[in-house]
Amino acid sequence: MNLGQLIKLERQRQNIKQEALAIGICVPSYLSRIENGLVIPSEDIKHHILMRLNISLDSLNGNRNEKKIVQFKIRFKQILNSRDKKLAKELLSEIHLYIEEHPLDEERLTLLLLEARLMVMLPEVLDMKNNIHILKEFKKEMTIEQLFYLYTIQGITAYQDNQFSQASQIFKEVFQLIKGFRMDDWEMAELYYISGLSLLSESRYILAIDYVKEAISYFNQEILIERSIECLIILGIAQKNTGLLKEALATFERARDINSKIESSEFNGMIEHNLGSCYSLQKDSHQALQHFFYSLDAKHFPDDKVVTILSILKEYHKNGDIQNALVWLQKGLEISEHLSNSKKDLYTNHFSVYGAILLEKQEIIAIFKKALDYFSGKQDYKNCMIYCHVLAKRLAETKQYKQASIYYDLGFHFHLKQSKVSSWEELS
Numbered sequence: 001m002n003l004g005q006l007i008k009l010e011r012q013r014q015n016i017k018q019e020a021l022a023i024g025i026c027v028p029s030y031l032s033r034i035e036n037g038l039v040i041p042s043e044d045i046k047h048h049i050l051m052r053l054n055i056s057l058d059s060l061n062g063n064r065n066e067k068k069i070v071q072f073k074i075r076f077k078q079i080l081n082s083r084d085k086k087l088a089k090e091l092l093s094e095i096h097l098y099i100e101e102h103p104l105d106e107e108r109l110t111l112l113l114l115e116a117r118l119m120v121m122l123p124e125v126l127d128m129k130n131n132i133h134i135l136k137e138f139k140k141e142m143t144i145e146q147l148f149y150l151y152t153i154q155g156i157t158a159y160q161d162n163q164f165s166q167a168s169q170i171f172k173e174v175f176q177l178i179k180g181f182r183m184d185d186w187e188m189a190e191l192y193y194i195s196g197l198s199l200l201s202e203s204r205y206i207l208a209i210d211y212v213k214e215a216i217s218y219f220n221q222e223i224l225i226e227r228s229i230e231c232l233i234i235l236g237i238a239q240k241n242t243g244l245l246k247e248a249l250a251t252f253e254r255a256r257d258i259n260s261k262i263e264s265s266e267f268n269g270m271i272e273h274n275l276g277s278c279y280s281l282q283k284d285s286h287q288a289l290q291h292f293f294y295s296l297d298a299k300h301f302p303d304d305k306v307v308t309i310l311s312i313l314k315e316y317h318k319n320g321d322i323q324n325a326l327v328w329l330q331k332g333l334e335i336s337e338h339l340s341n342s343k344k345d346l347y348t349n350h351f352s353v354y355g356a357i358l359l360e361k362q363e364i365i366a367i368f369k370k371a372l373d374y375f376s377g378k379q380d381y382k383n384c385m386i387y388c389h390v391l392a393k394r395l396a397e398t399k400q401y402k403q404a405s406i407y408y409d410l411g412f413h414f415h416l417k418q419s420k421v422s423s424w425e426e427l428s
Contacts, residue, residue, distance in 0.1 A: 003046065005141065006103055008035035009112075010053045012134045021052060055103055068098065069107055076114050077186055081224055085121060092118040109138060113149040120156050123342075132157065144181050148174060156194060160342065164201040165379040171195040189218035193227070196234055203382055203418065205238040212238070229255050229267050233274065240278055249278050268298035273308050280311070285319055302338040306347050309335060313354060322358065329354055349374045353387055357394065364394065365403065372410075381418040385411050 011021050022031040025048045026041075033039045034049075041049070050057060072095055079087050095115050099108060112135060119128040135150055142150065155170035174191060183191075196211035212234045219227040236251035256271045276291030292312050299305045313328040332351040339347060349371040356367040368391045375383045388411030395404035412424075419427060 002037060003041075003104070004035045004037045005138070006055075006108075007031075007049055007053065009108075009134065009138070010055060010103070011035075012137065013131070014053065015130075016053075021049065025049060025052070065098070065102070069105075069111070072098070072111070072114065076118070077184075079118070079121075080190055081186060081222070081227065083121070083226070088118045088121045092122070109135075109142060109146055110149075113146055113153070116153050117149060120153055120160075123160070129157065144177060145183070148178055148183060148187070151177065152191060152194070155198065159194070159198050159201070162201075162342070162346065162378045162380070164198055167198040168195070168202050168204070171198055185218055186222075189215045192218075193231065193234075196231075196238075200234055200238055200241075203241070205242045208238045209235060209242075225258065225262055226264070226266065229259055229264075232258070233267065233270050236274055236278075240274065240281065245278055245281055249275065252278065265298065269295045269304055269308070271295075272298060273311065276308075276311065280315055280318075285315060288315055302335050303340050303343050306332065306335050306339060306343065310347065310350055313351075317354065317358070325354075326358055329358055345374060346378075350383075353390075357390070365391070368407075376414070381414045384414040385418055388414060 011018070018028045018031050018035075022028045025031075026045055030039070031049070034041050034045075047057065072091065075087070075091050078084075079091060092115060095111055095118075099105070099111055099115070102108075105111065112131070116128065116131050116135060119131065122128075132150075132153055136154075139147065139150065151170055151174045155167045155174065158164075158167035158170060171191065171194065175195075192211045193215040196208045196215060199205075199208035199211065212231050216228055216231040216235070219225075219231060232251055232255035236248045236255065239245075239251060240248035252271055252275050255267065256275075259265075259267050259271065272291045272295035276288045276295060279285075279291060280288035289312065292308050292315065295308045296305060296312075299308065309328060309332045313325055313332055316322075316325040316328060329351060332347065333355070336344060336348050336351060352367050353371050355361065356364045361367065368387055371387055372384055375381075375387070388407045392404045392407035392411060395401075395407065416422065416424070416427075421427060
């Protein structure tokens, strides 16, 4: 990284405008030329710019520690494979300190990308998205390997924001980027894993199955048992959603057996929840509810519990047990107050819809419309399609046929979007 790039990077990282940095030192246009490598500043101008950015002149001449950078990369691999957040925080702190002490290190962009990838694991780090935005400004200077990290980070953040279609598109671009370029096996396993997760959320189950099997192969080979269990859960969900219920049950039971053998409780909640979902699809409501309750007992945090509470509500509603459905609707509304920002809007809209149905609210159309606006904004066309059908059916039952036809048509519109086609002739 040259001096001009360093100045630009630090200025953006510290959220300083060119005019503010240049004032009293040089004109903004001259600073722009420095940042773009068009001119080399005098020692006096360089000194004043770096002083204003709180960069020590001594640090520019700091000796590069090649051994330490190699160790950073080794530990980074271990942390991504293990998902150990404590170790992630430690490495993040060490990389940050090294960057401050060696601002012109030739691997600085790589180190910043490692730092950003660790931040993705630690959502409490508030400046993560700002750092990613700054890194995007340096795409032209990046190698294929660095772009691999940048796009992967962007894909993960899109997924975390429930922008599943956008995430899948980014991961598709990553695969295109690295055609003919050899990435390490662990990096490819991580890419297959997160791509499979994104495809699953986008309801593209066949491709999700193929990708997650690639990831399982590596994790099994490296005896990364927890990661293998994660992949089995994703595989089971994809099998379940393609109607392969027997295969899905076998996959979840395999995951449960492995989890039991390593005496872990980490995945119990997810596994029991998905077993409940399979039995629900098999019309075995008793078994479904039993596994949902096991799942709820195994979970500790509102963000984890809420999906199972919604599933219990759905199961009772499906069976016509309105009394218990109302009980679990209330539990859902209560727990929604304690959800993280990334989950709150999602589940508030789900519970609002069920509330409108169960409590027969007069403003049912407005409530559904608000939910549809939310889900379409997140490109979650599956839920849009479902709720359009539910609303249209309810409107038809109350002889509001004109309104019902509007939502039947809108539901078909979302079906086309879900299928990624523009007309019914393209539906297979």
